Amino acid sequence: MTAQELYRRLKQELERIVRLHHLNESPIMLKSRGLSPEEAIGNTRRKDYPILAGKEIMLQAQFGSALGQAFTDAPSDFCGTLDDVLALDPENDPHSRGLLVATLNAVMRHTGDIDHTVHCRNDDLELCAEACAAHIREHFGAPRITLIGYQPALTARLSREFPLRVLDMNPRFVGDVKSGVTIEHGETGYRSAVLEWSELVLCTGSTLCNGTFVNFVGIGRPVIFFGISGAAAARILHLPRFCPKSS
Structure with missing residues (x-):
C-alpha cells in the first residue's frame, strides 16, 4: 500500500x-x-x-x-x-x-464504530506507559522494541525493561539521549531499527499525518499502533491499536 x-x-x-x-x-x-x-x-x-x-x-x-x-x-x-x-x-x-x-x-x-478518540491527560500518560509495558510483557515476552515517535513516558518506562530503540523525525530530538536511549532519525534509522533489529514495533498513529504510516504496515513483524490519531484507520485496516487511557 x-x-x-x-x-x-x-x-x-x-x-x-x-x-x-x-x-x-x-x-x-x-x-x-x-x-x-x-x-x-x-x-x-x-x-x-x-x-x-x-x-x-x-x-x-x-x-x-x-x-x-x-x-x-x-x-x-x-x-x-x-x-x-x-x-x-x-x-x-x-x-x-x-x-x-x-x-x-x-x-x-x-456512529459508534470506534471509541477512545480523545487523548489522555495529566498523570494518565504515565499510567498509559505502565499499561503498555504490561501489555507487551503479557503478549510478547521480552522483545526488542522499536518505538516510532518519541514519547517521553513510553521511552522512560519501556527502556527500563526492554531493549529499545526510538525513531523520530523532529530534528530537535534526533541525537539526544533520552532515558539512556539515543533518538535516531526516522528515515536514516528505519531499515536498521525497524526491518533488521526490531522484534516488535510500537508506532504512533500520528504517522498518518506525516505520510509515513504505510512504512509500518505489513512489514513482517508485529506492529502496535498507539495514540488517538490512528483510531479510525486502525479499525478500517484491521490493525492492532493500544490506547488504554484515552476517552
Whole structure:
C-alpha cells in the first residue's frame, strides 16, 4: 500500500459512512481547531512531549457531540461540511491529512464504530506507559522494541525493561539521549531499527499525518499502533491499536 492508496482508502471509507448513515442530509457542521498543549494533554510531569516543544499540534474535530483528534505538524482551523472534507486533497496536502484523520475519528465516534478518540491527560500518560509495558510483557515476552515517535513516558518506562530503540523525525530530538536511549532519525534509522533489529514495533498513529504510516504496515513483524490519531484507520485496516487511557 502506498501513501496515496492509504488516503484514498480513508476517504472512501468516510464516503461510505456518510452514505450509510445519511450524514450528508444532516445540517451538522464539522468544526476543527488546534488545541493548546494544556487543552490537549493537561499538566504533565514530563516537559519534553513534542506538543510542548511546539513541533506538533493536536487538531480536534467535532461532529455533533463526538470529538476526534489527531496530532499533526500542519494544523488547520476549519468549519464546513463533510462534503467539504471529502473535497480535500490529503494525497498532496499535509494540512488536508490532519483534517481527514481528525474528521474520520470524530465521525466514526459519532456512529459508534470506534471509541477512545480523545487523548489522555495529566498523570494518565504515565499510567498509559505502565499499561503498555504490561501489555507487551503479557503478549510478547521480552522483545526488542522499536518505538516510532518519541514519547517521553513510553521511552522512560519501556527502556527500563526492554531493549529499545526510538525513531523520530523532529530534528530537535534526533541525537539526544533520552532515558539512556539515543533518538535516531526516522528515515536514516528505519531499515536498521525497524526491518533488521526490531522484534516488535510500537508506532504512533500520528504517522498518518506525516505520510509515513504505510512504512509500518505489513512489514513482517508485529506492529502496535498507539495514540488517538490512528483510531479510525486502525479499525478500517484491521490493525492492532493500544490506547488504554484515552476517552
